Amino acid sequence: MNQLVYLVPLFPLLGFLINGLGRKSLSKSMIGTIGSGAILASFVVSLMLFFQVKNGAVATVNYFNFINVQNLTIPFAFQVDQLSSLFLLIITGVGFLIHLYSTAYMHEEEPQHFGRYFAYLNLFVFSMLLLVMGANYVIMFIGWEGVGLCSYLLIGFWFKNDNYNYAAKKAFIMNRIGDLGFLLAIFWIIAKLGTVNYADVFTNDSIQKLSSTDITAITILLFVGAMGKSAQIPLYTWLPDAMAGPTPVSALIHAATMVTAGIYMIARSNLLYSASEVAQNLVAIIGLATALFSATIALKQNDIKKVLAYSTVSQLGYMFLGLGVGAYTGAVFHVMTHAFFKALLFLGAGSVIHAMHHEQDIRKMGGLKKHLPITHITFLLGCIAISGIPPFSGFFSKDEILAAAFAHNPIYWGLGVAGAAMTAFYMFRLYATTFLGTFRGTQDQEHHLHESPSAMTIPLIVLAVLSVIGGFVGVPEVLGGHHALHEFLSPVLVTEQHHEIAHQTEYMLMGISVAIAAIAIIFAINKFSKKPDLQDAQGLGKTLENKWYIDELYDAVIVNPLNNLAGFFKNVVEKSGIDGIVNGVGRLVSYSSRQIRLIQSGQVGGYILFMVMAIVVIVLIWVNDGFIYKLFTK
Amino acid sequence: MPIQYYIVLSLALFCIGIVGVLTRRNAIIIFMCIELMLNAVNLLLVAFSKMHHNTVLAADKATQAGIEGQLFVFFIMVVAAAEVSVGLAIIVMMFRNTHSVDVNFLNRLKN
Numbered sequence: 001m002n003q004l005v006y007l008v009p010l011f012p013l014l015g016f017l018i019n020g021l022g023r024k025s026l027s028k029s030m031i032g033t034i035g036s037g038a039i040l041a042s043f044v045v046s047l048m049l050f051f052q053v054k055n056g057a058v059a060t061v062n063y064f065n066f067i068n069v070q071n072l073t074i075p076f077a078f079q080v081d082q083l084s085s086l087f088l089l090i091i092t093g094v095g096f097l098i099h100l101y102s103t104a105y106m107h108e109e110e111p112q113h114f115g116r117y118f119a120y121l122n123l124f125v126f127s128m129l130l131l132v133m134g135a136n137y138v139i140m141f142i143g144w145e146g147v148g149l150c151s152y153l154l155i156g157f158w159f160k161n162d163n164y165n166y167a168a169k170k171a172f173i174m175n176r177i178g179d180l181g182f183l184l185a186i187f188w189i190i191a192k193l194g195t196v197n198y199a200d201v202f203t204n205d206s207i208q209k210l211s212s213t214d215i216t217a218i219t220i221l222l223f224v225g226a227m228g229k230s231a232q233i234p235l236y237t238w239l240p241d242a243m244a245g246p247t248p249v250s251a252l253i254h255a256a257t258m259v260t261a262g263i264y265m266i267a268r269s270n271l272l273y274s275a276s277e278v279a280q281n282l283v284a285i286i287g288l289a290t291a292l293f294s295a296t297i298a299l300k301q302n303d304i305k306k307v308l309a310y311s312t313v314s315q316l317g318y319m320f321l322g323l324g325v326g327a328y329t330g331a332v333f334h335v336m337t338h339a340f341f342k343a344l345l346f347l348g349a350g351s352v353i354h355a356m357h358h359e360q361d362i363r364k365m366g367g368l369k370k371h372l373p374i375t376h377i378t379f380l381l382g383c384i385a386i387s388g389i390p391p392f393s394g395f396f397s398k399d400e401i402l403a404a405a406f407a408h409n410p411i412y413w414g415l416g417v418a419g420a421a422m423t424a425f426y427m428f429r430l431y432a433t434t435f436l437g438t439f440r441g442t443q444d445q446e447h448h449l450h451e452s453p454s455a456m457t458i459p460l461i462v463l464a465v466l467s468v469i470g471g472f473v474g475v476p477e478v479l480g481g482h483h484a485l486h487e488f489l490s491p492v493l494v495t496e497q498h499h500e501i502a503h504q505t506e507y508m509l510m511g512i513s514v515a516i517a518a519i520a521i522i523f524a525i526n527k528f529s530k531k532p533d534l535q536d537a538q539g540l541g542k543t544l545e546n547k548w549y550i551d552e553l554y555d556a557v558i559v560n561p562l563n564n565l566a567g568f569f570k571n572v573v574e575k576s577g578i579d580g581i582v583n584g585v586g587r588l589v590s591y592s593s594r595q596i597r598l599i600q601s602g603q604v605g606g607y608i609l610f611m612v613m614a615i616v617v618i619v620l621i622w623v624n625d626g627f628i629y630k631l632f633t634k
Numbered sequence: 635m636p637i638q639y640y641i642v643l644s645l646a647l648f649c650i651g652i653v654g655v656l657t658r659r660n661a662i663i664i665f666m667c668i669e670l671m672l673n674a675v676n677l678l679l680v681a682f683s684k685m686h687h688n689t690v691l692a693a694d695k696a697t698q699a700g701i702e703g704q705l706f707v708f709f710i711m712v713v714a715a716a717e718v719s720v721g722l723a724i725i726v727m728m729f730r731n732t733h734s735v736d737v738n739f740l741n742r743l744k745n
Contacts, residue, residue, distance in 0.1 A: 605657075
């Protein structure tokens with residue numbers, strides 16, 4: 001097993017190097033094959049590792065010392081255990097499907113940009129693998145920064161559009177805020193424990209060494225990192241803007257993998273979080289608030305990708321709610337199912353956008369059902385899965401989180417169900433507006449409508465199957481399952497808080513949430529299939545459409561003051577301050593040298609006069625028992 | 635005679651020399667002033683040397699110590715004589731070229 005571990009990130013790295021360096025000489029089909037093949041190879045190795053882990057073989061592989069100063073040693077090591085092997089499968093599996101999809105979706109690009117795209121995508125997978133495989137926080141941080149970089153590069157992939165570049169910068173800067181928190185947490189851990197290895201940090205001895213203040217501070221700082229990466233309030237606004245990138249990128253990075261890095265990090269640190277009630281409550285509240293808040297925004301969005309983006313933020317909020325109430329398995333389970341159905345929905349949206357020639361406004365779609373049959377069916381399955389209708393995958397994972405939330409605090413459950421109802425509503429609003437009713441685009445567009453090529457539909461079908469059956473790995477006991485995922489993950493999530501709810505209550509909770517979701521679905525389909533809301537919204541709807549004006553608020557409170565401050569520094573401090581000093585020094589030197597030049601008159605008498613004066617001064621210094629000399633040296 | 639007299643005299647000579655060099659424009663007079671300064675120094679050397687020698691003699695009648703200053707004066711005289719010959723030669727050449735011995739005429743190298 002140890003010999004295989006390094007192969008997992010090696011393949012994407014090689015793919016990145018080959019595609020990146022050869023992007024101008026390789027043909028498109030070569031680039032696509034190399035890019036997808038690298039991920040497929042990595043997926044095969046991940047599968048082998050997964051089965052070995054399933055048989056109980058957990059390994060930490062040390063390669064070399066990454067940092068070695070005095071007592072602090074940070075090894076470059078990979079850890080393959082239950083949690084990371086599950087993430088490896090999600091990343092490489094979904095990643096491969098999205099690479100495959102991209103070969104068709106990006107086919108209109110010029111070869112060198114096509115190569116650049118696949119190089120970035122492979123680099124992203126490499127960084128993400130580093131993130132989940134690292135055996136300590138520092139290696140995780142390398143991957144953490146790497147995925148942030150790739151996210152930036154891919155959001156701004158079409159760099160000729162300034163708005164896209166702006167979105168890319170926004171994502172990068174907001175992530176940096178979170179990264180700072182993560183970095184501080186790492187420093188704090190090093191300062192208190194002198195190590196960052198998971199194996200050393202997550203022991204009871206280490207927990208004993210930390211005061212409760214330390215633990216709370218570390219966990220909250222880690223959570224700040226997770227807030228940035230996983231788009232939680234208040235650092236979530238970059239994710240909807242990140243939809244500027246190509247749609248498969250949104251599916252891979254901004255739905256299935258990168259944004260779940262924060263959940264991975266907290267699930268990994270579950271021992272620390274369980275030791276701090278404050279941090280757990282904070283995580284739960286922020287998660288729940290994000291879930292509800294972004295769900296309300298998604299209700300009124302008209303861009304097909306924006307709806308999915310806010311839906312992603314909302315689902316990530318659910319995962320954090322799960323983490324906060326101690327349902328670590330539930331959160332990881334939801335990461336997995338969410339990766340399936342959200343990647344499916346994004347790829348489906350991509351297929352629609354592809355067919356509509358880059359039209360993303362759902363008000364100009366409608367009736368796509370008969371033109372895009374495969375996309376339609378798979379998209380519908382994805383919508384049902386995310387809405388939490390049994391026996392689709394989303395039901396099991398969301399139910400587990402909600403049950404744990406109920407055990408923790410029934411109010412959390414109530415709000416969670418309200419969010420789930422909104423989820424069902426906006427997903428089916430999106431579905432009905434896009435696929436049902438009559439076509440509202442131009443004749444020309446209708447004429448060109450076509451189902452996507454098989455390289456795009458095959459990933460859709462695979463993901464749809466996974467979205468339907470993916471939940472069966474975690475059937476709860478109350479429904480007659482034995483929750484295989486829970487058993488599998490139990491060695492790493494040792495501190496899981498078990499919630500005991502009576503079976504009757506649990507049946508009732510499930511019944512209520514499913515019934516509410518079903519009502520929301522039927523209501524949405526009835527409301528939007530015949531006459532979708534095409535008018536600009538008024539009142540509250542207008543506020544929702546404008547995302548509660550949060551972007552405007554951030555602009556007014558943070559961005560504009562910062563810009564003004566920067567302008568002040570640029571125009572005033574730089575121009576008259578710094579430049580003034582520099583030019584002043586130059587002017588002083590040239591002025592004084594012009595004055596001193598006059599002394600060099602060429603008159604011998606003048607020189608002699610100076611000589612005599614100098615001698616007189618020297619004599620004055622030395623005579624009288626060195627009086628002046630003493631005066632100066634005292 | 636007390637040493638102070640010698641010192642005051644040589645100081646006066648030296649200052650006259652300096653003022654002459656600084657204020658006069660005639661090369662010959664400047665030259666003479668330089669000689670004046672040299673001789674002021676010579677006078678002082680001889681005076682101090684004699685004083686030093688006298689103090690040493692008080693302890694040891696046969697000593698030769700403390701006469702180096704007087705010896706030095708001869709060297710200075712010899713060098714001054716050589717310098718005078720070179721300096722006067724320069725002044726003669728200067729007069730041939732410019733028909734003047736005014737040193738302020740000698741700033742031609744300027745600019």
